[in-house]
Amino acid sequence: MNANASIKVQSAQRSVGVTQAMVAVFLRDVRVAFRQKQDLLNPLLFFTMVVTLFPLGVSPEVAFLKQSGAGILWVAALLSVLLSLDHLFRHDFDDGTLEQLMLQPQPLFLLVLAKTLAHWMLTGLPLVLLTPVLGLMLHLDGNSVATLCLTLLIGTPVLSLIGSIGAALTLGLRSAGVLLSLLIIPLYIPVLIFGTGTVAAAAEGAQVSGYLALMGAFLVLALTLAPFASAAALRISLSNS
């Protein structure tokens, strides 16, 4: 009887499919994040404040802001994502959830992918939604704002995915925050160049489909390769502690 029950439990566990497990991890991360709302708000506040620094620190003139607005917003978004990356694995690492995830029969890289997508939905997506407001404050015209939002929509998941590798590598290290930035910023530069390049091309009235296709290629590349690297890095970091 007892043995039967345990066999049933085992088979029930085994029948949890990969997709189901990914959805469960994703929903769990969203739920945990909504219970600590301040963590959700912080990147957005940081984003807004960094953007505010430029008109005040460099020049509030309309001509300057029109020209550099897209770049400012991209850099600020990049920094906000960077700032939020520390949270991606940190809490789960501290309370042991990560070790449990690693013991799951489902492949770790898919679970990491689910976590990263949740991270993007909770930080990258709100940044994209906030961008039109800040774009107006920087005197960008409608066309530029639309292109900018589109590039950020494609670009921020790439930032989260690449960042997850750095977050996994620096997990549990002292001064992890600074180290994370050192490792990840060089890898962010190409995304930044093409992101702002797209908006600049749109402002000149050129075709942007080529640029967007390239950014899409970045996204596909990051989506397929980054979870493997993060999963490998997580295994290394956890075997270390």
Added chain:
Amino acid sequence: MWQFFHKLGSPKWFFGIANRFMPWLLAGGLILLVAGLVWGLAFAPKDYLQGNSYRIIFIHVPSAFLAQSIYIMMASAAVVTLVWRMKLADVFVKSVAPVGLMFTFLALFTGAVWGKPTWGTWWVWDARLTSMLILLFLYGGVIALDRSINDEKSAARAVAVLVLVGVVNIPIIKYSVNWWNTLHQPATFKLTEKPAMAMEMWVPLLLSVLGLYLLFGWLACLRMKTEILVRERRTRWVKDLVLAGRK
């Protein structure tokens, strides 16, 4: 073949083989480099456009070459570290990363010095220069990560993952001058085409590149030997070696 591969994993075996090769690497490297530099700096003809200022190419191109090759070598060693867990591969990555950083810096620095008389500016944000700067950052990141993980084994594997992730930058550097219209001139060495520069300039340049490669080999052996001694300090053969040296 496989026996050779297995032996390569043994630090002690490497120590012996490095000792045997190092004088040749040093001598060959010095001879080629000095020959290339003296020929290039003193005897090669002046450039019809740039005058004598082009002569910095004999330092600039070899260091830029090394800067990229070292990263590719590190990436190959990183694969070996992750797949076969070979000790020597991670000793190699750890030992040559600062050398790569140095050559990247040297390439950027000589490029800036060369840029001033020819382009009229120390620095431009063009594709080749920027991607070399990213390479400098990557080397810095690799060194920083290695130094912040205390455990040797996990440091080696974490660094290997980072090196492999950063490898995407290498083709961007290599082809940046072909993909984008930039200020920087196209590649100097091509395997399939006749060189675009005069033979009297090209041959000394080739000599200095080869010489610097050999010198890098010597330096890599030297640094790896030091690293091996530190890591294997508790083993019998290192103790014997040190005791024999003290006599």
